[in-house]
């Protein structure tokens with residue numbers, strides 16, 4: 001499977017890219033500067049010399065040719081980037097892992113973006129894309145450490161059943177991760193905002209916790 005990473009050169013995108021590449025996906029990195037994508041590809045390769053990771057820096061519209069496209073920019077860049085690539089994202093599953101957060105004093109606080117969540121804003125910016133939200137609560141640090149198995153649930157929301165199914169499948173292809181259908185894109189506001197709570201918990205407890213839900217039937 002090919003995965004396109006939009007804004008994938010940051011810690012979150014490069015961590016998810018390395019993890020998915022380690023499981024056999026071909027990852028196409030987009031950057032606003034081609035040289036930055038090349039640098040990130042080279043950095044990841046040097047970090048994991050024993051592994052055969054298929055990673056490539058490409059122009060942003062080429063990242064949209066992937067089977068699944070992931071959006072991993074800061075919150076204020078997400079909808080404008082999706083709008084600029086809207087024509088290339090027609091019919092594509094576009095997974096937003098973007099959270100709207102702002103630092104206030106020592107705290108990360110949830111911002112209320114226009115339209116309530118970044119995922120909804122992205123869906124409206126690229127109406128032909130099948131937008132889903134996922135991976136908001138998975139700390140990049142754990143995701144990036146390919147020697148460590150993950151242990152978390154990932155809430156997936158979308159207005160498109162096909163996007164939910166493909167995203168849950170992608171999440172659950174990662175050992176230790178369980179993708180959970182968390183409903184329509186209306187859930188994105190609460191999912192994104194909860195990231196601020198989780199970051200606060202992680203700062204307070206000097207941890208890298210993610211989430212696990214209890215009480216679900218085993219195949220959800």
Ligand SMILES: NC(=O)c1ccc[n+]([C@@H]2O[C@H](COP(=O)([O-])OP(=O)(O)OC[C@H]3O[C@@H](n4cnc5c(N)ncnc54)[C@H](OP(=O)(O)O)[C@@H]3O)[C@@H](O)[C@H]2O)c1
Nearest residue numbers: 007009010011012031032036072073077098099136139140
């Ligand atoms: N860090 C985590 O543990 C984590 C976990 C889950 C979810 N997330 C979410 O994932 C997203 C990315 O997090 P991050 O820490 O990796 O972010 P980041 O480093 O701040 O940004 C990621 C990349 O986005 C590109 N970018 C920056 N501003 C942009 C703009 N205005 N328009 C388009 N592209 C822009 C940059 O790439 P180029 O300069 O190469 O274009 C940058 O390397 C955030 O929304 C975050 O909340 C983070």
